[in-house]
Amino acid sequence: MTRLIFSLLLFTLTYQATHTFAAIRWCVISDLEMQKCQDMKASFRHNQVGTIDCVRGTSTSDCMSKIHSQLADIVTLDGGDVYIAGSQYNMVPIVAENYGLDFGASYYAVALVRNDSQLSLKDLKGTKSCHTGIGKTAGWNIPVSYLIEQQFMRPQNCNIPLSVGNYFSKSCAPGALSSKYNPYGNNPSNLCALCVGDASGNNKCARDSSERYYGYAGAFRCLQEAAGDVAFVKQSTVFDYDKQNSSYYRLLCKDGTKAMPADYKKCNLAKVPAHAVMVSAKTNKTMRQQLINMLMSAQNIFNQNATFQLFNSSKYQVSGRTGADLIFKDNTKRLDGLGTNSTYVTYLGAEYVAALATIHSCPKPLRICAVSSAENKKCLAMKAAVKKHPVLFPFIECVEGQSSLDCMQKINRNLADVIDLDTSDIFVGGEMYNLKPIMAENYGQGSGVTYYAVAVARKQSSTISLKNMRGAKSCHTGINKTAGWNIPVGLLLSKNIMPRKRSCDVAYNVGSFFEASCAPGALSAEYNPIGDNPSNLCSLCVGDSNGKNKCARNSNERYYNYAGAFRCLAEKAGDVAFIKHLTVNENTNGKNTASWASNLKSDDFELLCEDGSRKPVTQYTQCNLARVPSHAIVTSSLRSSTNQIAYKNLLQRMQGIFGTVGTDKSFKMFSSKDYTSTSGNAGKDLLFKDSTIQLEPLDSAATYKSYLGNNFLGALNATNYCKSSALMTAKISFGIPALLVVLNFLISSLMVRN
Incomplete structure (x- = not known):
């Protein structure tokens, strides 16, 4: 035991020496941002502000994934991405941009047209639209949610991109055809029809600055060059990029009128949170405060008179393109620390979260995670069977994982939605990956679930x-x-x-x-x-x-x-x-x-x-x-209640058709014998247990702890299971933080015995 403790201690000290004091890895999403980040790195080091490294991501979602996988530490995101980062990647905001005047850490989302336009917000159908990027706050989430709420735009088949594509004749919504925002390949191509790419015609519709119509500057340029009829931007965009000609443009107001760009307070779509700097929620509060302090010091040093400026991107160029809003928005006046307890929900506020709920309310296809080739075969058969029944919606998609743990991770990272787990795996999923049970298997014979x-x-x-x-x-x-x-x-x-x-x-x-x-x-x-x-x-x-x-x-x-x-x-x-x-x-x-x-x-x-x-x-x-809870279907507790209800409704309707007493015998949910594994034998207990009579929906308030019950949880955590169940958890997670917890336990145990 002593040798084990000191081996772990040596490993811990080595890990801390090589990681705790390592450079903060800042994730950037374009070559222009990488240029600015390298200058920021050198300037920070020269002025002893802090040590940073620059990590090149392919997109904001890629940066979120890198931070979640501990391949990067920090990134700046807009409100829409703050929501995704918080809800899907377990990230928290630590610093917000402040745009001065009376905005504070917020800004106004507006709809902008040319001054000779006869359009109003209620008659944009069939026009050409310019968006900062799909999933962006001012350029997508706010205008789309407003058009849906007012019933100007009607959601079609629970597919928001399809709804937008059918509403506007042509658009430039950068990222709309990327794998992140078009995972099933069914987004309409006209969402990218107005996009132009870079100077060489490459990277068309990319969700970064290589697309000339990306971001605030890009969406405004799309309108300015008469590619689009309306641009969804923020209140300062006209003044940031064409101040001398601001009178050439008008804002579209909710009451059907128009206003000058300076009247944004009375004529806007919404006041929304500013862009924010985010880190993993696993970053301890001491480190969060150190990062806040670093950025507070940096903004005082790297002001308008400095060689390097945090809030100026004009010196950076690639292929003749001048940078704008790189890492931070160029119109940022200062950064505000948010403290160490901020969450994405408290930062975004109820109004904006409600707007996002409109966007995310329609469930996408239910992605079922399969843990073997045989399970994937059955899942694909189920997918085909579901498509034959119009009453079954949303559709099924199949995601193949390497193991139950891999599937838990995929669900946590929003790469899959549900999996059927046994009780011990439900415990691990709840403890480590924020999963919750939504339906339980009932095996009949009076045993219930x-x-x-x-x-x-x-x-x-x-x-x-x-x-x-x-x-x-x-x-x-x-x-x-x-x-x-x-x-x-x-x-x-x-x-x-x-x-x-x-x-x-x-x-x-x-x-x-x-x-x-x-x-x-x-x-x-x-x-x-x-x-x-x-x-x-x-x-x-x-x-x-x-x-x-x-x-x-x-x-x-x-x-x-x-x-x-x-x-x-x-x-x-x-x-x-x-x-x-x-x-x-x-x-x-x-x-x-x-x-x-x-x-x-x-x-x-x-x-x-x-x-x-x-x-x-x-x-x-x-x-x-022992008598224990049955296997259950789990999903992420971060999925919206609308999505969770949709998953349960679909599975209930499916078992009515394909279940034990189902009407369609072409597919059987609770039979696996037709799907052979690589062993060459008939499948058994694939996706669901074959002994399942029916799936029982669980209360929406159910958690993994309430489902497993105190007796089962006590059995897992009791000292008679193992002197430290933390070791088992650490072995499962194979993560350094878990090993540190175990080390602390072992050291304390040794001290008690001595």
Whole structure:
């Protein structure tokens, strides 16, 4: 234990020495911004303001992803991107731009036309529009939400870009055809029809300054050059880029009138939050304050008289293009620190969040995350089946992940929407990735949305019992699975049947207790990040039919999950299988026609009870390890309530058509036998458990904690599960912060013992 503590301590000190005091990595989205960032880096260093490095992102969303993945630290974003960064990438604002006068850290979104225009806000349909960028505040979110709220523009098929494309005849909405904002490739091309790209005609409709009609300056230029009829910009845009000719333009007012550009206070679409500097919410408050202090000092040094100016971009050029609004908006007068407790919701305010809710209210296709090739096959079949029924909306999209953890991360990063998880994975998803359950599987037989975790042995192996299984061979559904790992291992530890040779290393204890096992995932990077799990945890595993994917924590491993663990027992690889109470019945007496199961009889197997006795497999209510919540469909708790309701409604309608008593037998939600895995065998428990009778919607207020319940949470966190459940969490997350938590725990434990 002492050696482990000091190894972790050495690792921690090394990590802190190389990371805590490293340069702040500022993410930029264009070559022009990179030029300015390099100058900022040199100026900061020369004036001893701070140390920064410049990271080139391909877009604002790419910068958010880099910060979320700890590849960058800081970025400046507009209000629309602040919302996305906060809600999808767990970021927080620390500093806001202040534009002087009486705006403070805010500005006005306006609709601008030429002075000879006869247009008003209510008759923009069929005109040509200039936007700062898709998803931008003044250029997209505010005008589009206003047009929808006033019912001038009607949402079509819950597709906002399609609605805008059908409303305007042509537009330049930079980024509208990019993969981030057009993930399904169905945004109308006319959203980019007015865009011109760079001086060479490249990068057309890019959501950065390589598109000449991007941003405030670009949208105004689109109007100025008569490409568009209306430009959605901010109140200062005319004065920033064509002050001497400001009388050539008019603002469109909500009452149907027009006004001079100087009358923006009375004639605007909304007053909205200013652009903000954002960091990961994982950045501790001390570091946040240090960053705020750095920027406050910088603005005092790099003013209008300095060689380098924070709020001036005119000196930077690429291919004849002069920079504008690089890193910070050029009309920024000062920066305001927001403190260390600011969130994207408190910063944006209720009015703007409500406007964004209008934009994001229509759910996009439901992206289901599959964890194997077989699951993806079933998902694609389900997608095709859903499209045949007009009442089923939104549509289905399939996202293939490498594992349950990978899918949790994808949902957290808004790359997928839902996945079906067992209770232990629900705990991890809730703790680490902000996931929540929205529907639970009901297996019938009066169990409701619960099931029993059981230990099963072959009847002829009469010597093995729960009290006498040291040195046996064990079959597990997967490492850190509920019925297959957490419940039985926790019980064996709590009863002192399994020795705690290493009090906080469950995998080591299991490997030392059983002679050999198949615990799928036990040697994977996600669950064995430092490579010290015993190899015998995978020695019984067989992989697929080609001998590949051995011990994978998905259906490519033939001994994975309930059916796989039971197969491991049935084929006499193992002596005991930890599964759920329905598994034996599902795979015996002709219920499973696969070659390995076709001749199995349920009477050939028995349950192992806590008191050391055995009972028939039908007596699971009297002989089980625990009754636990069933598997559940989870999504991100950051998804809007509208989206969560849409997901539940779709799944309920789907089971009415494709479920146990569904009307369309061409696809079966709760059957997987038609989808073979790389093992060559019929699928089992793909996407949903095959034993599911129906999905039960959960209350909208449900959280992972309320669903799992105090008994289950207590079992996970109790000292009898492991002296520190934090170690297990750290191994799952394989993140440095988690290891630091574990180190603190171990040190405190050592001090107590000494």
